[in-house]
Amino acid sequence: MFEYAVFFFFAAVAVIFALVVVLHRNPVVGALSLVVSFFALAVMYVLLDAPFLAALQVIVYAGAIMVLFLFVIMLLNLQHMSEPATRPIQQFLGYTTSAAFGIGLVYYLLKYAVFTALPSGPFHTEASAIGVALFESYVFPFEMVSILLLAAIVGALLLSARSVAPREVAP
């Protein structure tokens, strides 16, 4: 019973702050609302017997990626730029398409994806179980992800560096 209360409260928080992200004009408010939404999702992960991933969600998403977003917004001073209003036809089509998509998805989930019973026994999701799986079955993707992160670092550095003109030396 207590679990249901926690689930509904944090589900409401996640959905409401996701709506704030999508609808508010100011990107800083959007970024901070997304942090709250990610935190609520981390609570969902705990409810799904995955505390390791909940902590990782907070560390990676709320603690690192959103800080990166906030840095970019604040350093480029983007909150003062107003985006022009979307054309009404695009707004109408966008809202109706996403609403139809969402409603259709929920309907089909309710029709086909209602599971009755969970398998018995505990679900082992401790760090040791995940570590064993990562280093035994998934060792190749694990190593490839490290190379991918290196590529991302190099790419981000190259793309965001401004070309510096050589300074004029005074005669």
Add this chain to the structure above:
Amino acid sequence: MIPTHYFLILSAILFAIGVCGVLTRRNGITIFMSIELMVNAVNLTFLAYARQFHQLHGLIFVFFVMAIAAAEAAVGLAIFISLFHHRETIDVDEANLMHW
């Protein structure tokens, strides 16, 4: 124990909100944030199914998705910064040099 379809429906709602953000907004940063929201909705689906079938593979996949989403956010923001330096606007409709 909360039934799995509750989590799946929450994930569907979050995904639809993300889709709405990508389709409706013109601010590049907001579009990025909506994409991150969609990725998180998918993470939630993976974990819901992992718990339903007691498979660790769902968790490992979410682990990799998080790492890749971090890399994608870094590179995407770098692209956005260089676009911003070039065009001095955050409106993604202005990035139309290849438009006919």
Add this chain to the structure above:
Amino acid sequence: MPFDPTDITLSIVKIAIVLGALLNVTPIMVWVERRGSALIQDRPGPNRVGPFGLLQSFADALKFILKEDIVPQTANKFLYTIAPAIGLLPALTTIAVVPWGREFVLHDIHFFGRTFFTTARLFNPIVADLNVGLLVVFALASLSVYGIVVAGWSSNNKYSLFGGIRASAQMISYELALTLAAVSALLAAGSLRLTDVVWRQTGYFVLFDTIKIPAWNCFSPAMWLSMIIFFVSGFAETNRLPFDFAEAEAELVAGYHTEYSSMKFALFFMGEYMAMTTMSALVTTLFLGGWDIPWYNEPATFVGFLLSALAFVVKVSALLFVFVWVRWTIPRLKYDILMRLGWKVFLPLAVLNIVFVAFFILKGWI
């Protein structure tokens, strides 16, 4: 009822003890800071208010409460008001997973003459004994960036913004070194749970078959480097000298809390001292043996618990004094040297140290 009322009451008591201790650290630390700095700088320090200036903290608190609260007109009011609260959150919540005493068997509770008999239960003095305790510590530490970023941005002041951005860049850089240095303590314990980390340090290293050294992680040579890296990164995480470029008195006016006055500034102040206490508690748990009293096997009774809690408090206090000592001894690092130290020195050393510790564990020397 699915919940046991005695368990709930005991949890509330634990939360009250931990919160009470953490919230009351600030006045004590203010006094220690001011008298300690005076001692180091060879001057008397505050000695007017009460004997030895002990009531100085109350005078300061009164001043903060009675000062006028100025909110800049162009500041984002909502974010400006909640930024100090966001800064306090990580410090207050991280202490929930730190074990501060030995667990003992609780038989019956005597309270004001009445005796409540409970079934004998194990009282574990830790608010939340999570399986992934150490990761939760890092998760909450990574949220401490937000207080500074939001405070710096919402003040609508360039100096605040620069101070905020510099401070958050510094904090996220040193978080990596902090995490990797803590991994070595985690490797030795074999578990992310902080009670396991402390239990693993309650044994002894036997040298030459006669000398027994307590098996604290700080006495094991493989962990010296990681303890130094963790402690120094702790300075960077809490924005204390020599890494306090965010506040940078006399340079950036006051950095990210330039525009804050009275109670909101006091909240930032409190947040800094609470973060110091939490960081000291973490260093104690991971490297100094937590609540373990050296060369003494604490029994699982109330007296044993009290002695172990006292040992924990002594260790945390010693580390807090080291924080104050370093502040008034070492000059501030320049920002590019600070960032270079974090990325090019601490991070590679922490990674190499993990390999080193893993080698030691493989050989069975730890």
